[in-house]
Amino acid sequence: MPKPERIDPTDARLLLALTEHPRATTVALAEQSGLSRNTVQARLASLDGGAKLRSFERRVDPTALGYPLTAFVTTQVTQRRLDQVAEALAAVPEVLQVHGLSGETDLLVHVVATDADDLYRVAGQILGIPGVERTNTALVMRQLVDYRLTPLLRRAAEQ
Amino acid sequence: MPKPERIDPTDARLLLALTEHPRATTVALAEQSGLSRNTVQARLASLDGGAKLRSFERRVDPTALGYPLTAFVTTQVTQRRLDQVAEALAAVPEVLQVHGLSGETDLLVHVVATDADDLYRVAGQILGIPGVERTNTALVMRQLVDYRLTPLLRRAAEQ
DNA sequence: CCATTGATTGTGCATTCTGCGCAATTTCCC
DNA sequence: GGGAAATTGCGCAGAATGCACAATCAATGG
Numbered sequence: 040m041p042k043p044e045r046i047d048p049t050d051a052r053l054l055l056a057l058t059e060h061p062r063a064t065t066v067a068l069a070e071q072s073g074l075s076r077n078t079v080q081a082r083l084a085s086l087d088g089g090a091k092l093r094s095f096e097r098r099v100d101p102t103a104l105g106y107p108l109t110a111f112v113t114t115q116v117t118q119r120r121l122d123q124v125a126e127a128l129a130a131v132p133e134v135l136q137v138h139g140l141s142g143e144t145d146l147l148v149h150v151v152a153t154d155a156d157d158l159y160r161v162a163g164q165i166l167g168i169p170g171v172e173r174t175n176t177a178l179v180m181r182q183l184v185d186y187r188l189t190p191l192l193r194r195a196a197e198q
Numbered sequence: 199m200p201k202p203e204r205i206d207p208t209d210a211r212l213l214l215a216l217t218e219h220p221r222a223t224t225v226a227l228a229e230q231s232g233l234s235r236n237t238v239q240a241r242l243a244s245l246d247g248g249a250k251l252r253s254f255e256r257r258v259d260p261t262a263l264g265y266p267l268t269a270f271v272t273t274q275v276t277q278r279r280l281d282q283v284a285e286a287l288a289a290v291p292e293v294l295q296v297h298g299l300s301g302e303t304d305l306l307v308h309v310v311a312t313d314a315d316d317l318y319r320v321a322g323q324i325l326g327i328p329g330v331e332r333t334n335t336a337l338v339m340r341q342l343v344d345y346r347l348t349p350l351l352r353r354a355a356e357q
Numbered sequence: 358c359c360a361t362t363g364a365t366t367g368t369g370c371a372t373t374c375t376g377c378g379c380a381a382t383t384t385c386c387c
Numbered sequence: 388g389g390g391a392a393a394t395t396g397c398g399c400a401g402a403a404t405g406c407a408c409a410a411t412c413a414a415t416g417g
Contacts, residue, residue, distance in 0.1 A: 132349035139340035181298035190291035
């Protein structure tokens, strides 16, 4: 059975190389990571094939798309209607991601907006979903630490 | 000043094509998006060069790396020490991202962990940072809506 | 201790792609 | 209407890809 394939040290090295040069060719990656070209080819295939890599969309910057505002909307939901609420949230384009938190009735909704008015509109839309009882919108003012996985990747690369 | 270059409809089409086939060659992208090869080349260069694309690390799945647990730690901080706290948080590998929320003293810390014990340890480490006054850890139980930007990309692609 | 399996490596080759330059449009904006 | 910027088509030398095959190498289990 195909276990949720783990990233081994070799994969980690490759991913670190890719992080520095995302559009690098196979041969370039090979010499940078100290592997043979064939190995890199095989690994890359399994990275894409397996569940080790998430969608490319994650690399697109919403700000550059015209949505410079990011907010997290915590939402309290009637437990019974969790799935319906999730479906309704998925229908809102500005909703990028929804986490179901411990507590069974709390959702963390990641949204973006073009400006303050737009955010207000989106927040209202969420509050209007049947089953949503309470919401609280927190605007992201600043990135104190930008997303990074490199430290963990490095740890994985060193065996 | 170099505007935070926007993604235009052409870019959006390209990005949608890339979302489907991240490792596609330039020519393949050209015919899929209906652009000329030269244009695709130029656009790709400006995507990487400009601030339109975020780091490749975002595509690496922490679960595959051995960190299947995700949690959000809301943190209340002594305002004066915001920067020091941010620095200390950045020193923790399991901290993937830190958002500064409206309210000036509230942080949203995105962390991962190998298991419950590990999460407990990381949470304790955050609470131990000088300047951190209160924390609240919410474990992500389920992805109600997986990260997706495609709806907004499509909107941008249609003019 | 040895056999088997799977991953890695080196090598080779035909095909395809890349990275450029250049000239001709086309598009967009003032 | 005019001018700048973007797009397009074309070509070419060099590089990379995809694939196959055989030889190592490492880990596993009998």
